[in-house]
Amino acid sequence: MRTGRITDHPSWNHLPESAEPIAQPVDWRDSIPRTLAERGERNVLAYGNGRTYGDVCLNPDNLILPTRGLNRVLAYDRERGVITAEAGLTFRELLALIMKDGWFPPVTPGTSHLTLGGAIANDVHGKDHPTAGTFGRHISELELHRSDRPAPMRCSARENADLFAATIGGLGLTGLIGAATFPLQRIPGPMIETRTRRGDCIAMFAEPADPAFPHRVAWLDASAPGDESGRGLFSEGRFIAGKGRTEMGRSFSTPWLPSRLLGPRLLGALSRLFYLKPFRGSESVGFEPFFYPLDRIDDWGRAYGRAGFYQHQSLIPAAAGPEPVRALLRTRREYQQSSFVTVLKDYGDLTSPGLLSFPQAGLSLAMDVPNLGERTLRLLDALDEIVVAAGGRINPAKDARMSPATFRAGFPRLAEFSHLVDPAFSSGFWRRMHAA
């Protein structure tokens, strides 16, 4: 076996900066035990498609195991809608197979470029959390390769349930996920009927949800003045019957833009334009622009330049009410920073087996902020304080800088989880959370 040095395994936001790891791709599940045995002094981490923002997918100075070669479908029951696939398969590849048969994943994240392994390890969710829960909640069984076990383990709610719970949302630290089984959802067709309203989206989430429209998401206008902080476009969607494209379009690549081009001013202006642009209150659109609006632009993170950007995704529990969300938006304004992608979602109370699963009933606010150095870090710390005071948490999959204390405050089952971490596995994130 040759050890390759592949120079291009970044995280999605190009932060934090990190030493280049050694890459040892895994292309076959039967080679995993050998790869783990031959790691030497280094620890290892699976690397899927590099879509997490931050160091959850990085392993500086150590070994990463790129898993994209594990992209085979092991079983597909077209009639009943059940699939078993290797963990390096992306949602895009999955969709190419199942959509023409009238199936859709049980839950989809906001990009189709995620691998199944990444989706499990970060227990991703969609715009329909209140009715569908997280992706991990639908996994019926997974195959886990551990360095301390000679053979792969089958994990489910019944078998090795502790490792199953730790692996869902386990940030890749409990071993290497080889394959997973989950049911698909039947859809009437590939088109989505959407309804869009302009106004105070925080208030709109407080209204009772229309069960006919399970997908709900709000884009917030970062240029809104303080007293209108929650204003934005609130959209709801549902699959409808009828014909439409089931294949996904080709994507375009983005060049690197200068680092400070997308500064607060320009982002504010773009947000305002987007907020004020005419829109249709109701229309039908393809599933691709609805679920994966940014997937047509490869590497869109490059628009922020080589300095990169941070994403801050927090959860404010329902018990704290919506006020902390307004406080987060106000604080960003006070720090004179802007963001084009400011997204608000609500989570319901369907629980995930995952010990470190991020969603929990409440409101989740995500915003991208360009990296302006120290002042951006100060802003993010101030945001964390609001979140912690509200009893909330920060999503590790989007984090490049939270403090270990913030992490511990957000995830009460951390101690239970730590016992189940594979001794050979680690990540940049995990070491950062344990730095003195």
Added chain:
Amino acid sequence: MRIVIIGATSAIAYHIAREFAGVEHASYFLVGRNAERLDTIAADLRAHGSPQCVTHAGDFRDSAMASAFPAQAVAALGGALDLILIAHGSLSDEARASTDLAYADSEIDNNYSSAVRFASAAANQLREQKSGQLAVVTSVAGERGRASNAFYGATKAALIAFCSGLRARLARDGVQLTELRPGVIATPMTAHLPRGLLTCSVEQAGRLCARAIRRRKDLAYIPGFWRWIMFVIRALPEFVFKKLSF
């Protein structure tokens, strides 16, 4: 459509196979050396639309394996073969091959001799059928031996010459030989090399190969721009070429 693949666990071969599973719903006889991996490929091709996949594992050094496979494939798939694809190969470690001659021998056998054995047996079957197509994966490395891959390049050069002769012989019986000549494709074989501008994704390579097979081409560079790169490389005078360190 009935397809036989020799070296069915190759990433390039697998992506070609997926094309024919999804569109033509082909049946497969998958030949390789690792039974577990062959089963994985078979499961995937079934999921992608193939009604039947039979796997067959064996030792490629054994010439009996090559002579026996056509009859086994016909029996397993129940009829005349439409396509036989020969795809196995390994990028020889040049430094090791130059000192460890037993290793050099095994590489030559794997990349050249075994490919010739399989191609000959395949040709006999297709000529007897008076139908079908043989596709062989060679490499641009076979067009000019480079300092860094003289062993590998030479085996592929010999294979290219063999394909050209066999193509002419098969044409008389209405059998098409398609040579697929890849440049640099991102597969496990090249995982240790830096990925550059010339590197083609394996998905794209699979599509291009499938297209060349469907169009019954004699030769296809994968991707096509390698034709022009190789034109230039072949034209370089020796006194320049030998100074190049690639």
